[in-house]
Amino acid sequence: MDMNPDNKQGLVRTRLGRTELEVSEISLGCWTLGGPNWNQGAPVGWGDLDEDEAVRAVELALDLGVNHFDTADVYGNGRSERLLGRVVGPRRKEIVLATKVGWFAGTAEHAYCPLNIRHQIEQSLENLNTDYVDIYYFHHGDFGPDDRYLDDAVEVMRNLRREGKVRFIGQSAYTQEDFEKLIPKVDPDVLQGSAHMLNLKMIGPDSRVAKMILERDLGFVAFSPMAQGLLLDKYSADNPPVFPEGDNRRRSIWFKEDFLHLMEPKLAALKQRFGPNTADLVRASLQYLLSYPAVSCVIPGFRNREQVEMNLGAAGRPISEEDARWIYGLFEGLAKVD
Numbered sequence: 001m002d003m004n005p006d007n008k009q010g011l012v013r014t015r016l017g018r019t020e021l022e023v024s025e026i027s028l029g030c031w032t033l034g035g036p037n038w039n040q041g042a043p044v045g046w047g048d049l050d051e052d053e054a055v056r057a058v059e060l061a062l063d064l065g066v067n068h069f070d071t072a073d074v075y076g077n078g079r080s081e082r083l084l085g086r087v088v089g090p091r092r093k094e095i096v097l098a099t100k101v102g103w104f105a106g107t108a109e110h111a112y113c114p115l116n117i118r119h120q121i122e123q124s125l126e127n128l129n130t131d132y133v134d135i136y137y138f139h140h141g142d143f144g145p146d147d148r149y150l151d152d153a154v155e156v157m158r159n160l161r162r163e164g165k166v167r168f169i170g171q172s173a174y175t176q177e178d179f180e181k182l183i184p185k186v187d188p189d190v191l192q193g194s195a196h197m198l199n200l201k202m203i204g205p206d207s208r209v210a211k212m213i214l215e216r217d218l219g220f221v222a223f224s225p226m227a228q229g230l231l232l233d234k235y236s237a238d239n240p241p242v243f244p245e246g247d248n249r250r251r252s253i254w255f256k257e258d259f260l261h262l263m264e265p266k267l268a269a270l271k272q273r274f275g276p277n278t279a280d281l282v283r284a285s286l287q288y289l290l291s292y293p294a295v296s297c298v299i300p301g302f303r304n305r306e307q308v309e310m311n312l313g314a315a316g317r318p319i320s321e322e323d324a325r326w327i328y329g330l331f332e333g334l335a336k337v338d
Helices: 051-063 079-094 114-128 150-162 176-186 208-216 227-232 257-274 278-290 305-312 321-331
Strands: 012-015 022-024 068-070 096-101 133-138 166-172 190-194 219-223 297-299
Touching (some): 051 079, 051 305, 079 096, 079 114, 096 114, 096 166, 114 150, 150 166, 150 176, 176 190, 190 208, 227 278, 257 321, 278 305, 278 321
Parallel strands (some): 166 190, 190 219, 219 297
């Protein structure tokens, strides 16, 4: 891994698994840029978004050296992709763009129907103001009853790669079982999964997926590295947050009174060890994940310039092995809650 001397934040660049892509270890996830959204009646988005401020935030990230942005067709039903396309289009050759297919089915029986994948990649390319994406992910591991759509979906994905519309194939999933089943069949170049202090199932020392990542030289992109803000001590058990309609956190146990009570002493201990400010918790959260050999990069979310600066402020400031062991012990009792 090499430091980029032109980068004011000292971002580390790293090879993304077996691909030829060099990405900033702290990259950015763009789920929040989709704003509120629903899919099949369930809230899958975030709160309202100031698009002008979001554009300025992306511009700042580019200026500070971020070269990898991750989005998906379902994030605001294309809104996140379109916002990125407005900003990134003119600088396309410098940027690693990743998007996903799988949650938005349109009029198809299933989102992984071959025609739907074809339709979605064309729409995503238009949204992103580009003629190719660097990484195109299957967004989840549900390929229909008895994996009905798996073989055809993989064939379409490989055809898109041959056609030059997709450079590398990615697989996102939510369980070790899905990754174990799909890695041999999809043969992805890059994996993406949730990872944070409460969730080490894909990257931890006993993870079967982590073993596959290292054996196959796969890149692993860690999303939700701060557990959707839970690890930043923003929420009080005495006054639990009420998220707006269309925000996926409305249904999460993490933000309910009982779980927030469990988190309070953990977060107090983190602050005592790493510092009292939100930026200190951001650094601990991001660098903790980057201390795991299976992790290539993290993609924290953002909504404004302040959050971009805070995320990138963690760059080049790793935690010690002793710190990593301490964090593991602190959350060991809660780590199975997901």
